[in-house]
Amino acid sequence: MSFEITVAKRLGEIDVALEMVAGDGATVLFGPSGVGKTSVLNMVAGLLRPDRGRIVVGGEMLFGTGVDVPIERRRAGYVFQEARLFPHQCVRANLTYGAAAGVDVTTVTGFLGIDDLLDRWPRSLSGGEARRVAIGRALLSDPAFLLLDEPLSSLDRARREEVMRGIEHIRDVLTLPILMVTHDPEEAERIGTRIVTMAR
Numbered sequence: 001m002s003f004e005i006t007v008a009k010r011l012g013e014i015d016v017a018l019e020m021v022a023g024d025g026a027t028v029l030f031g032p033s034g035v036g037k038t039s040v041l042n043m044v045a046g047l048l049r050p051d052r053g054r055i056v057v058g059g060e061m062l063f064g065t066g067v068d069v070p071i072e073r074r075r076a077g078y079v080f081q082e083a084r085l086f087p088h089q090c091v092r093a094n095l096t097y098g099a100a101a102g103v104d105v106t107t108v109t110g111f112l113g114i115d116d117l118l119d120r121w122p123r124s125l126s127g128g129e130a131r132r133v134a135i136g137r138a139l140l141s142d143p144a145f146l147l148l149d150e151p152l153s154s155l156d157r158a159r160r161e162e163v164m165r166g167i168e169h170i171r172d173v174l175t176l177p178i179l180m181v182t183h184d185p186e187e188a189e190r191i192g193t194r195i196v197t198m199a200r
């Protein structure tokens with residue numbers, strides 16, 4: 001199983017709760033704004049501690065009875081909702097920041113279509129380019145799995161298509177487990193091997 005997640009967390013007035021099991025491929029977390037999708041990604045990444053539950057990714061227990069694997073040992077590749085590139089570093093430096101030895105930069109930049117952007121500055125990138133660089137940076141850290149928080153939001157159709165193809169390549173060719181948040185049904189349908197709907 002790629003993801004086995006049972007979590008509960010009180011956040012202010014909101015109870016975030018999820019119970020899901022998903023196999024290989026991309027699992028899409030779908031649901032209305034404020035239901036707790038980003039909070040679930042944060043719990044899987046180790047940024048937010050569940051009040052109770054169990055998180056197993058690729059057979060490895062990250063959180064559960066007596067277990068709370070520290071964030072740096074979870075090996076999550078996290079692409080935040082805003083790309084969060086380092087503004088004072090060019091694309092190449094952003095990509096190689098935290099890059100693991102043995103991961104081939106040109107393979108990653110090739111399929112993401114960002115080879116020509118390496119000497120550019122983040123402020124000069126389009127939204128879609130910045131997202132693809134952020135995905136590339138996450139991949140180059142040699143993650144065990146990817147967390148994608150609305151990687152296609154506020155992009156026009158052409159840019160969304162470019163990013164979507166990159167995600168499909170990661171799903172189908174690199175076969176890295178993906179947990180992705182969206183509230184767009186069309187995106188969920190196309191990317192999701194499995195769609196998990198969160199409701200209040």
Ligand SMILES: Nc1ncnc2c1ncn2[C@@H]1O[C@H](COP(=O)(O)OP(=O)(O)OP(=O)(O)O)[C@@H](O)[C@H]1O
Nearest residue numbers: 011012013014032033034035036037038039040183
């Ligand atoms: N630290 C916190 N303290 C109190 N409430 C919080 C905290 N963090 C998040 N929340 C609330 O918890 C709820 C879930 O937030 P979260 O960002 O996980 O939802 P989401 O489903 O990802 O929403 P969106 O689709 O709008 O990004 C929201 O109502 C949010 O305001």
